[in-house]
Amino acid sequence: MKLVIFDAAAAIMPLRKDDPAAGSLVVHSSTLLEVLTALFESVWERAVPLSLESRPASPTASAEGQEGALHSRTRDILRLMSAGMKDDAIARALRLSRRTVQTHISDLGRQLGARTRFQIALLAQEHGWLGNPKT
Structure with a gap:
């Protein structure tokens, strides 16, 4: 429509x-x-970005592959969160549960010492985690 x-x-x-x-x-x-x-x-x-390429991890992936997928998943969550998407939309886009998304965001906040989503995005940008490292 x-x-x-x-x-x-x-x-x-x-x-x-x-x-x-x-x-x-x-x-x-x-x-x-x-x-x-x-x-x-x-x-x-409920919208999701058209350019997002999300592939679920295969059940036979090795432990190393799963660690890489976890890092990739966290990066995807961070990128979508910094674009202003809410937890439910991020979960749908990545085919995760809302709780999984919230856990990743909480872990990122603890790791960065941030208290808000906005602070998480700012600090992640400073660390170069959003693809544009600070020089």
Whole structure:
């Protein structure tokens, strides 16, 4: 579904998804606008990046491979967290449980001496864990 919302004051959506030439609906009604905004927020919260390549570890992987996957998993969680994704969205994107994601984030916080997610992202960036090491 295509939807454009302007400053919580108006929204535009096509009348038919298969025929854009059929026209669009302009919504000014505050009740309908609130519903459309809630729908958008709900869909956005569950969204995952298209470029993310996540592959579950094979059950026959060696201990060394599993340690590498754990490091890779932590890095993926950190990257998604620093992009502003919530725990539930990160869990869906990486096919993990929410609790596993929270455990990784807590461990990162302890390791970095950070108390907030924002501090974790800042300190991880300073350590070069997000792919752009500080020079």
